[in-house]
Amino acid sequence: MNTGPYALVIGGECRLKRDPSLTLDIRMQYKIVEASGDRGPYKVKITAYMYIVEDHRGHELFSYHWQPDSPEVKFPHLHVEHPTFKKAHFPTGRISLEEVLKLLITDFGVRPLKSNWDEILTETLGKFSTYRT
């Protein structure tokens, strides 16, 4: 079996429901690894991610990165596109896609497609927290 790494692009560049709109570009790398217990015999392991949020003109606002194979910054971090600290890498823990989606809905006014979005994201975030390695 080819265990990867594989690349995953979600939605190309997703235009989010908001006025003015925002764009979310999601890029991940993952491997298939052996697992024991109720997640076995194999599971998907995320090995790198980029979540990039851009404004309606295509200008990057902020982005979460984790690319441990990078020749430079290997720890998970946040970039904020501001002239004063454009090159700063704000350290973060590993950020899940669910956390980014929640942030966009609660703090940026993105309109969710489903009324029970919080329940859905909380459930999948719980699985991420339980099974991440």
Add this chain to the structure above:
Amino acid sequence: MITKIKPSVKVHRLSTNAARRLFDREARRHLNMSGREFLRRWEAGKFNGQADTSAVRRVAMLLPFGR
């Protein structure tokens, strides 16, 4: 190949050639170079010192498509 998971979600599994075309397109879009050229430079360490730019990072995330 398209696998339907839920009515509103589709997973597109790319063939090797389609994945390479996507990688090439992204390298040209963000860095004005071919995917093959990006791969050559990346593996030679030519991006060291500038790998932490948004454009390089975006293409580097798709390296499994280019290899």
